[in-house]
Amino acid sequence: MSARYLPYILILPVTLFLCIFFLYPFVLVAQQAFSTGNGFTLDNFRNVTGHWKFPISLKNTLLLAAAVVPVQVVLALLMATMVSRMKKGRDMVLYIWTIPLGISDLAAGIIWLAIFEQSGFLNSMLSGLGVIDKPANLLTYQNPWIVFVAIALAEIWRATAIMLVILVAGIGLIPREYYEAAEVFGASPWKRFMRITLPLLRPSLSTALVIRVILAFEVFAVVQAIGGTLFPVLMSETFNYQFELLNGGAAAAIALIILAISIGFTVMILRLLRVPKGATI
């Protein structure tokens, strides 16, 4: 067997697997989205985007991503920098900080529901301290901002660690000599972070951001648990079309719209954090 073909032969099984279990279903979904039974049509998309809930759920999804992702980037960078400087107990702290990763998103939603609901921790604490007279129901349509904040908090709590682990690995790859050189040449700790850590972290940062942003557009279980129907997002609309309205074509259309948005943002992030041509990081 020629060595030239060997790599291709070796990746064949994976390629086949992906074709059968990813590409083929994807084609089916696309087919479903672009047809209503008789030939090619954009009816499903028109139908879905014309519905009054579509702009709201799109806005909610984008708003949530815009609120959650920047906070997570900053938090993850801060935590990663701190962890990287620790000499002892570093693994221990990392394990503790990544515990939320081991909890399913629905469970995470339920945990935060338990904090915010009428008989929850927050209410008991506030009334126990005498701040409020009696426990109030915070998660209602009268308090959209509290619902939003509760969901954002749950998302931040749940999914910051996934960025953290990627960034910790990335920071670990930056040679210490760069920091020493920067220090000798007069860079303050802040300057070292801005001029050395951030630029050299670009590959890890873009990976972490892409993963996190894609996850943000797929947000569902946490929103469902805390906000229910008060806070519609794109994914909950997909769910509704498929399982409440039994409209597979419309569900497929929304799924494709989410995919398109994800691809759009991925391309944008990769562009934004691109390493200059010639620079090796």
Added chain:
Amino acid sequence: MAEIQIKNVAKQFGEYQALHDINLTIADQEFMVLLGASGCGKSTLLRIICGLETATTGEVWIGGRRVDHLAPKDRGISMVFQNYAVFPHLTVFENIGFGLRMQKMSNDEVKRRVERTATLMHIEQLLQRYSGELSGGQRQRVAVARALAMEPDVILMDEPLSNLDALLRMEMRAELKGVLAESKTTAIYVTHDQVEAMSMADRISVMHEGKIVQAASPIEVYRNPAAEFVASFIGNPPMNFLNATPAGDGKWSVAGNVVDGPRANGPLQFAIRPEDMQLSDAGLTATAKVVEPLGAHLLVTCELDGKMFRAVLDSDLTVNPGDALTLAPQADRVRWFDPGTTLAVA
């Protein structure tokens, strides 16, 4: 003026004593080489001087100012790192200008200084490249240019040439020495390569196990090693040693010969460099074991008094393994060491 004074500096890493009570004064514009085997504490001393490491005890003074409590940037120093530490995400221009930018220097001034030092290091045509597009030698030049652009009082270099191949190393050695002399900075240069040390230094500080054993000019270190370690570390092939026992007033018995020596209580070590001997009628009798014709001269490894004994002889001679050689040491080149203290005895 940037004289460097190191006063009673010691460094401990946990239980491990990396540096013992170092005292050293380096004159303004002097080129001082710290020479020693790997792990003897050269880098640690350099890092204490530059402020990347703090001494456990002791003081560092630069230009009459005590600096050991100051940040590296406030010490008037710059540094060339062993692995260059040329930032991969910045162009050569921005690398050289890094320190200047940190000082918030104007764009014009940065450009002027970067271009001047780049020209000095012959890398002016590489300014827009990234580190990944440079060869090891070019990266080395960028690292030196970056240090020079700061116009520092003191420049510190930690094995700056150790990652280059032999030919490039020899070329850079001469060039670096010229550039540094020109810039009138005080330089401390760390190396484990004795040839590099001998060829570049105004003065060499030989370090061994966290101590400075001798600090003197290259020729002094070579001719009059202060201790057995220096004698065997410097010179290739190294100095020969033979046991000497007292044979009367100022006379010593060395491998069956009686030689003049110092007035001391014995025993001593008799030491002679391989090139300081000649074939003669009278002298030390050795048996040749290995003969290596090196072109310029003949290196003969002999056995003498049960020890290895090397002689560098005229390349015209014909010597075969097994031959008995009578070697006469040049009297004024013989050195004596106390086997107890390992120090030189006059």
